[in-house]
Amino acid sequence: MSDAAKSDSPPLREGKNPAHHRERSQINRDDLSPMMRHYVDLKDEYPHTLLLYRMGDFYETFLDDAVTIAQALELVLTSRLSGNNVGRVAMAGIPHHQLERYCRMLVGKGYAVAICDQMEDPAQAQGLVKREVTRVITPGTVLDEGMLSARSNNFLAAFVLAGNNWGMAYADISTGEFLTTQHSDRDQLAQELLRLQPSEVLFPTDAPDIQRLLRPGETSEYLPEGIPNQFCFTMRTQSSFTLPEAKQRIQQVFGVRSLEGMGCEHLPLAIRAAGGLLVYLEETQKENHIPLQPLCTYILSEYMVLDHQSRRNLEITRTSRDGTFHGSLLWALDQTRTAMGGRALKRWLLQPLLNSEQIQARQETISELSQNTAFRGDLQSLLQQIYDLERLAGRAGSGTANARDLVALAESLDRLTDLANLVADGKSEHLQAVQMVPSTLEKLGVRLRSHLHQTPPISLTEGNLIRDGVNADLDRLRQQAVSDQQWIANLEKDERERTGIPTLKVGFNKAFGYYIGISRAKSAQAPDDYIRKQTLTNEERYITPELKEREARIFNAQTEQFQLEYDIFVDLRSEVGEWAGLIRTVAANVAAVDVLAGLAEVAIYQGYCRPKMAEGREISLVDGRHPVVEKSLPPGFFVPNAAQLGTPGISPDLIILTGPNASGKSCYLRQVGLIQLMAQVGSFVPAQSAGLGICDRIFTRVGAVDDLATGQSTFMVEMNETANILNHATERSLVLLDEIGRGTATFDGLSIAWSVAEYLAIEIRARTIFATHYHELNELATLVENVANYQVLVKELPDQIIFLHQVHPGGASRSYGIEAGRLAGLPPSVIKRAKQVMTQIEKHSKIAVGLRKGSPHAKPPVNSGSKTVPAEESQQFELPF
Structure with a gap:
């Protein structure tokens, strides 16, 4: 106690x-x-x-x-x-x-x-x-299986700042991933942290109270400006982040003389971040060696850029409303059978590729797997039998694996051979990567299976870990234990005969060891050589010198046996740890096959097509669908729509999309973005056919969100996000905007929306879908040649409207907002008055013509019926109250 x-x-x-x-x-x-x-x-x-x-x-x-x-x-x-x-x-x-x-x-x-x-x-x-x-x-140094999410990485990150330049390293010590990068745009540091969602972030500081851990939401004057405080931050001394010490530590850990092979020799901030992270691991893990993969340098420009707002709006890994997995893109696509594959798919979705050859290599594997249902089923069934090789190797290398971990590893290594045989005829690059199992790992699997019991206990100090025939001394001790146990069993029979007490028994108690028990009624018949040890209500317990001598021999042999088993196991675990790097390399290939097999499964059962990756900027979709919404609806309920953008002389760069509330404008925006993202992940896409050019960034501005913690209103957040888009978008970007300018006065909002649309179409020429209720923006298509109007159709009935969810060329003239209010349950008197006010406003409002007249890109005024509205008249607007 x-x-x-x-x-x-x-x-x-x-x-x-x-x-x-x-x-x-x-x-x-x-x-x-x-x-x-x-x-x-x-x-x-x-x-x-x-x-x-x-x-x-x-x-x-x-x-x-x-x-x-x-x-x-x-x-x-x-x-x-x-x-x-x-x-x-x-x-x-x-x-x-x-x-x-x-x-x-x-x-x-x-x-x-x-x-x-x-x-x-x-x-x-x-x-x-x-x-x-x-x-x-610490949050970033967790190794225990019960403290980790099987399908998510647990990243520990570290960063170093030098003005606008920064270096960052991150590692998952449970899987061995270890990467570093350096960049000159400080805004991208925050975006990388938000992408990785690290459990803990290290940063060097001159603060007197060093090695302090800041919990999520806790602020500190030492936390650099612009870094989101939603993570755990650990302030560290500057000494472990100096360039000479960091470089020496990396070389020492990985046994190299130069960092050229790791790609960071000339990236001092990246080196400092990686070295500081390694020092922290040594301090926290004590004697436990953490087998990290060799440091890998990555470049942000190698991947599509997705800022935090876009990831949130596109709901890639979590829904934006309540942050749940169910309803996200990852939920819709995840048909992986291993934890390794689940983590890999999540990484792929957050880092879409820019290299068309890599994209096509993934597509080839999906194509090959989707053409043979039986083969794909056998493959996924086999993958399901493979345990988490990455984390099993990590626990073995760190000395924390138990016997069941090594048995699981042995079974998984055995399955690798079956996997290689199954995909022996595979033609695509990713299938060929798992067609051969290194002989070292095959021998390791055989050794583990021959040494370890099939169902060992969790405890490593209570024996029953090692099979018979592995060690002669262990076999001798076990034989001795059997002999001693037989002696104990015979003792009861012999003593009953000697004493004439038929109820005499030989028992064992953890506190007193072996004893001879005689009922109180027969205790007078106990021989003189019995030594009373314990008196109970109904029983007297005795020992004899011979029994205690045998007991000591049994205990000593058992202790020696358990220690010998433990020593053999530790040697096995150390042997596995030496091959942790190779195991993880193989595991990465298996994870990729798992992801692609899952994507092939989705493609078949959801009717996806293989997108053609074009050289230009085109986005050409026939019957495109939203992958998540479609999966959430009964089969055949989702209404598909086409999308054409970015082809000179054929399709516009910017679409003005109008239509009523709840008609599907936001869904249409998101589905175009998700299809582009999925294509650059290497997946097939939900469409009848698709031709897509490589996109460097996807920007989204969808929904109304405020930030009360920093005192920013909904409209200010909207303007900040819009400014970020206009300052970073290129002609190879995809921009998806929904309701720009709706958070302020009508004139202000419409003016901002008009100018933003003009800037995107004319100055940047980014491929853009601009959803809005400002129908006046339809005029922009008559002024700018690469702008087109599209609308979401509705069917009007005398007492209701029916949303058709179909996107067609042309601009809508109404938003049906009052009808949406009626459907939401507003009182009839409110609906009636709203219609009266709307009638008066429509009579007096001439905003669109005024914007057209004031535009530097204006063409001759458009005839409205038989009368052209003068510019000075277009500025008149009065509320009818």
Whole structure:
């Protein structure tokens, strides 16, 4: 029982600050007990962690940490006597067997946890039990399977700033991925962090309180401006981020003399970030070696740029409304069978390719897999039998894998051979990549299977790990154990015959070991050589010198056997760790095949086509569909639509899209963006046919969002996002805008919308779909040659309208907003008055002609019936009140 459980003070519930609670700085250390003094000294070494201190069957915390975890974990807060003149201090603890569960909760709340374990048996300790911090768990350094999401990476990132230049490195220590980059646009640093969604971010600072962890939302004067504070940030000393130290650390870890092969030799900020990250891993992981893949340098310009707003609006991995996986693009496309494949698909969707050869290589594999249903089914069935090779190799390399992990690894390595045989006739690049299993891994799998029991226990210190015939000494000890157990079994029979007591039994108790039990009624018949050991209500228990001698022999042999099994297992685990890099290389190839097989499955059952990747800027879609909405509806319910953009002389660069609310304008915008994105991922797309040029960026401005935390209104957020688009879009970009200018006065909003549309069409010539309720923008198509009007059709009936969800050429003249209000349930009197006001406004408003007259691109005025409206008359507008 823990000291917490034995405390005689009444427990204090979470949220109560006990009178005996004092901060560490308020206590005279000379007055503390040796144990508490050791705790406080360790806490000084890890000031910004929660220190879990092993005491018997519990991990205890004291002082400030006790109050923190009691509140964070909703535990009972109690107290403990801590020495002379100190009195009681706050204490809270957790059972040792629930360490993983509670650490997962603490890390999930943004805390770092230092684990202090007992390094010797308390029963054999002389004085204070030796304890050491064996690992530090921070949000970005989690390795335990139960604390990780199987289908998402857990990234630890680090960045270094130098003016507008920055370098960043990130790693997932559970999978071994380790990448770095450098860039000159500081805005892109925030976008990269938002793409990666790292669990923890390191950055160097001159702050006096270094190594401080900032939890999500916590601000600090030392956090660089423009960096989103939604992550856990750990401030670090500058020393570990200096160029000489960082470069030396990378070379030392990976055993290289130059960083040329890693592609970052001439990227000093990238080197500094990567080196600082490695130092942090060494400090937190202690003796555990983390087998990272060799550092890889990537360049942002190698991938399509998707800013955070576009990822959110397109709902690539999460829905924008409630942040759930269900209803996202990833949800619609994920038919992967392995955790590795699930993570790979997520990465692919967030980093679409710009290289048409890589895109076509993925398309070739999907095409090959989609043409043979039986083959694809066998492939996916086999993939489902492969465990998470990346993380299994990582746990083996770090020394945290258990026997079941290695058995799973052995089974997976065996499946790799089956996979190679299955795809032996594959023609595409990605299938050919898994057609050969390295002989080293084949031998490793055989060795693991021949050494390990098929169903070993989780514990590594209780035996039953290693098969018979592996080690002669282990076989001898097991044979001796069998002999000793037989002796024990025979003892009961022999003693019954010797004593004449038919109910005599030989039993075992953890506290006293082996004993001879005789009922109280027969205890007088116990032989003289029996030594009474324990008296119970109905039984007397005895031992004999011979029994105790045999017991000692059994225990010693068992201890020796368990230790020998453990040593053999550790050697096996170390051997696996040496090949972690090769295992992960193979795993990456398997993950790619898994992703492509899943995309082929989706393509077949959802009726997708293979897009033709064109050299120019064209977007040509026949019967395009929204992949998520279509999957959410019954078969055949989704109305497909065409899209034509970017082909000189054939299709416009900018489409003005009008139509009523809820008619499908936003869905149309998003489906064009998602089809373009899916094509550059290498996927087939939801359309009858598709011809698509490579797109460097996709920009979206959809929906009304405010940012109250920074004091920005909905309209200001809209203007900020619009400014970002206009400042970064190119003629190879795809811009999707919905309702620009609706957050301010009518004249202001219409003017902004008009000028934004003109700028995109004329100055940038980006491929753009501009959805709006400003029907006056339809005039722009008569002024600018690369602009066209499209509308979403409706069918009007006497008492209702029917949305047809069909996009056709031409501009809508009405938005049917009042009808939408009626459908939403506005009172009839409100609807009636709205129609009266609208009638008067339509009579007096001549905004469109005024905009046309004032445009620098104006053509001769358009005849309105038999009368041309003069420019001066077009400025007149009065409300009919």
